[in-house]
Amino acid sequence: MATQDKPYQLTYLPAAWQDYQHLDGSQKVFVDKGLARIRILGMRAGQPLAGELSHCHKLKNKRLGLRIVFRQVDQQIQVIQIVAIGQRADKRVYHTAEQRLSKLKKL
Numbered sequence: 019m020a021t022q023d024k025p026y027q028l029t030y031l032p033a034a035w036q037d038y039q040h041l042d043g044s045q046k047v048f049v050d051k052g053l054a055r056i057r058i059l060g061m062r063a064g065q066p067l068a069g070e071l072s073h074c075h076k077l078k079n080k081r082l083g084l085r086i087v088f089r090q091v092d093q094q095i096q097v098i099q100i101v102a103i104g105q106r107a108d109k110r111v112y113h114t115a116e117q118r119l120s121k122l123k124k125l
Contacts, residue, residue: 026059030100031102034100034101041103045084049086056077056086061098083105083107101118
């Protein structure tokens with residue numbers, strides 16, 4: 019577990035970084051706060067997902083309809099990977115996260 023002395027390192031899938039770049043100012047405020055929480059708490063931040071994303075967690079903002087989907091990359095080191103950032107509408111962010119992770123498995 020991370021402590022205040024050793025926060026988790028965050029990495030992004032390239033497409034997740036592009037998700038972030040396309041957010042407007044108010045959306046970035048929520049995401050930045052969420053990322054700070056993930057950096058401190060790691061996988062204890064947010065709620066676990068199910069199905070194909072059962073190894074991922076999410077942070078959500080109902081008012082904005084945004085979700086941050088993230089996973090721990092390696093149990094030995096404290097690296098959390100941001101998989102997708104986006105709207106929940108029609109579960110779009112979850113489908114995007116599944117597609118991105120399935121592409122990684124094929125590499």
